[in-house]
Structures are given as C-alpha cells and as structure tokens.
Amino acid sequence: MSDARAPASVEVEGLTFHYPGAEDPALREVAFRVRPGERLGLLGPNGAGKSTMMRIACGYLPVPRRRGTKVRVAGLDVATQSLAVREQVGYLPEQVPLYQELRVREHLEFRAAVKRVRRRARRAEVERVAGLAGLEDMLETPIGRLSRGYRQRVGIADALLGSPPLVVLDEPTVGLDPNQVQGIRTMLKNLGGAQTLIFSSHILAEVEALCDRIIILSRGAVVADETVSAALASDTLSIEWGRPSSGGGGEGDAIRGAAVQACLEQAWSRFDAAGPLEVELSVVGDRVQATVVSGPVALDELAAAIGAESLAAGLPLVRLEPGRRRLEERFAVVTGFREAPERAKGGRS
Numbered sequence: 001m002s003d004a005r006a007p008a009s010v011e012v013e014g015l016t017f018h019y020p021g022a023e024d025p026a027l028r029e030v031a032f033r034v035r036p037g038e039r040l041g042l043l044g045p046n047g048a049g050k051s052t053m054m055r056i057a058c059g060y061l062p063v064p065r066r067r068g069t070k071v072r073v074a075g076l077d078v079a080t081q082s083l084a085v086r087e088q089v090g091y092l093p094e095q096v097p098l099y100q101e102l103r104v105r106e107h108l109e110f111r112a113a114v115k116r117v118r119r120r121a122r123r124a125e126v127e128r129v130a131g132l133a134g135l136e137d138m139l140e141t142p143i144g145r146l147s148r149g150y151r152q153r154v155g156i157a158d159a160l161l162g163s164p165p166l167v168v169l170d171e172p173t174v175g176l177d178p179n180q181v182q183g184i185r186t187m188l189k190n191l192g193g194a195q196t197l198i199f200s201s202h203i204l205a206e207v208e209a210l211c212d213r214i215i216i217l218s219r220g221a222v223v224a225d226e227t228v229s230a231a232l233a234s235d236t237l238s239i240e241w242g243r244p245s246s247g248g249g250g251e252g253d254a255i256r257g258a259a260v261q262a263c264l265e266q267a268w269s270r271f272d273a274a275g276p277l278e279v280e281l282s283v284v285g286d287r288v289q290a291t292v293v294s295g296p297v298a299l300d301e302l303a304a305a306i307g308a309e310s311l312a313a314g315l316p317l318v319r320l321e322p323g324r325r326r327l328e329e330r331f332a333v334v335t336g337f338r339e340a341p342e343r344a345k346g347g348r349s
C-alpha cells in the first residue's frame with residue numbers, strides 16, 4: 001500500500017434503501033457530495049438513517065440496483081467495487097467488533113495486516129494510531145479487560161490505520177470521558193485536509209467545532225445540506241442600551257423600553273415595505289436589551305440605522321452585534337420539532 005493517498009471524494013445520488021422486511025425505507029432519495037479533505041458532520045434524530053448511510057458509503061451494505069442511484073467513493077462505484085472502496089475507507093461502526101482475547105497491539109497489528117499496511121511499517125503505524133487515539137499506555141492490555149471508552153478508542157485507532165483517504169466514524173466520542181473527548185476532537189480536526197472525514201454525532205457543539213459542512217437527515221431524507229457557517233448564520237441583531245446620562249436617568253422601565261421601541265421603529269421605517277418590525281425587548285437592571293429580526297433587510301444596513309437612531313435619540317448603545325444562532329435551533333427547525341424563527345412573529349415581550 002502506498003503511504004500517502006489523496007483524500008477521497010464522496011458522491012451520492014438518488015439513494016433509497018429498504019432493509020429487508022421493513023415497511024418504511026431507511027433512506028429516501030438521498031443525494032449529497034463531499035469534497036476531498038472536507039469534514040462533514042452527519043446529524044439527525046435517532047433512526048434518521050445516519051448509520052445506514054455510513055454503512056452503504058463504506059461498502060458494508062449493498063447499494064440498491066436502481067436507475068438513478070449512484071454512490072461513489074474516490075471515484076469508485078460502491079455498487080460494483082465495494083472491496084476496492086473498503087480499501088479507501090477507515091470505518092468506525094456503531095458497535096466495534098474487537099477480538100477480546102488479543103492485546104491491543106496484537107489486534108491493531110492484525111487489522112493493519114488486513115488493511116495491507118506493509119509488514120515492516122506495521123509496528124510504527126500501530127504506535128502512530130495508538131498515539132492519535134490516546135492508547136499508548138494500553139497497547140499490551142488484553143481487549144477483554146478494557147473499559148468501554150478504551151474499546152471505543154481502539155475502534156478509532158483501527159479506523160485510522162493506514163491513513164485511509166476517507167475516514168467514516170459513527171459517533172466517535174460515545175463513551176469517552178470529557179478529557180478524552182477533547183483529545184479526540186482535536187485529533188479529528190487535524191485530520192481535515194489530508195483525509196476526508198464523515199462522522200455522526202448527537203453532540204451538536206462537537207459538530208459545530210469540527211465540521212466544515214453538515215448534512216441533517218430526518219426520517220431517511222436530507223433536510224439540510226449546508227456549511228456550518230450558513231447553518232449558524234443569524235438574521236437577528238442583538239442590541240443593548242445603557243441608561244441615558246442626560247435626563248436624570250430615573251425613568252421607569254416602561255418609559256425606557258418605550259423609548260427604545262420608538263427608536264427601533266424609527267430605524268425600521270427607513271426601509272420601505274419591510275413588513276412589521278419583529279422585536280423582543282426586555283429591561284434588565286440598568287440595561288435595555290433587544291433582539292431584532294432583520295428579515296428582508298440586510299443585517300449591516302439595519303445595524304447602521306439603529307446606531308444612527310440611537311444616537312439621535314440619546315440612547316447610549318453598549319452592544320450591537322449579530323445574534324448567535326445555535327446549531328440546536330437549526331436542527332430543531334429542519335427536523336420539524338420547532339417552527340422556523342423566520343416565520344415566527346415576534347412582538348414586544
């Protein structure tokens with residue numbers, strides 16, 4: 001096997017998959033592409049089809065023979081070249097099959113042989129992946145005596161053996177302690193570029209920190225396919241005003257809130273036919289805080305207008321920034337658990 005292979009692309013088109021005897025398909029008309037070196041996070045509620053998608057892409061479940069269905073890894077057709085595909089892929093399945101009676105080193109050396117790592121390179125390669133997965137001190141321990149977290153690390157080390165062009169990890173940080181989660185995340189982040197990475201996780205913060213792009217599956221269908229920055233892009237402004245220094249500063253909350261509301265209305269009226277202003281407003285101690293939905297208005301133009309109107313009204317701005325959308329919110333919206341904030345009417349609170 002050659003030492004450094006180029007990162008793999010993945011192309012999926014028109015993929016519908018039924019488990020034998022199942023009433024509903026596990027995957028419905030799934031289509032997406034992964035560029036070489038990209039880190040893709042596969043998200044979705046339980047039973048959405050993530051593991052099924054990974055098994056098919058790795059050549060461990062058959063690609064249905066159907067017109068319009070295409071699954072390619074590194075340019076290879078998974079339907080007809082699944083063995084060649086497996087040589088391109090390091091796969092951590094949901095349940096890691098391990099040889100209980102072998103020591104970690106023996107297990108990984110055996111797996112390296114299966115993966116056609118050259119005999120003379122095997123020992124060093126096993127030590128390299130053991131280092132990446134935090135297993136250096138466990139190499140002589142029998143697998144049957146390992147805790148769940150360490151077994152998971154053996155599975156991760158196995159997937160990295162031979163630096164495969166595509167690394168596919170099904171929930172890699174399940175069962176790991178918080179320190180190890182951190183270590184594995186850093187390691188995965190460093191894989192990007194040289195190897196293509198697809199991984200699934202229910203920990204959205206992990207996906208946010210690690211991925212270039214996300215795909216969200218829901219009931220077997222792709223409901224979002226976007227860059228992480230697009231998924232997190234906000235259409236709100238988060239604003240905070242301090243107490244005006246002039247005018248005594250002794251007004252009641254209602255008066256200060258009304259002054260801010262009037263200022264925001266004034267800023268909003270600069271934009272023709274922009275629909276009603278959507279704002280959530282609250283008075284917290286000395287501060288008035290607001291979240292304004294920009295809707296059809298460009299975020300920076302609205303920010304400039306609010307800045308100018310605040311100045312004119314003598315309301316001292318202490319913060320004016322894009323609101324932060326969390327991946328949890330995006331996930332809930334696209335999987336149908338929450339109405340899109342764009343469609344939700346705001347109003348004063």
Ligand SMILES: Nc1ncnc2c1ncn2[C@@H]1O[C@H](COP(=O)(O)OP(=O)(O)OP(=O)(O)O)[C@@H](O)[C@H]1O
Pocket residue numbers: 019020022026044045046047048049050051052053
């Ligand atoms: N071997 C199988 N035989 C029949 N149905 C299966 C099999 N494996 C999975 N399924 C079904 O296929 C659907 C997709 O399952 P899959 O394991 O791919 O989902 P997942 O998104 O990985 O879920 P989770 O987050 O719970 O791991 C589910 O409805 C599941 O019940």
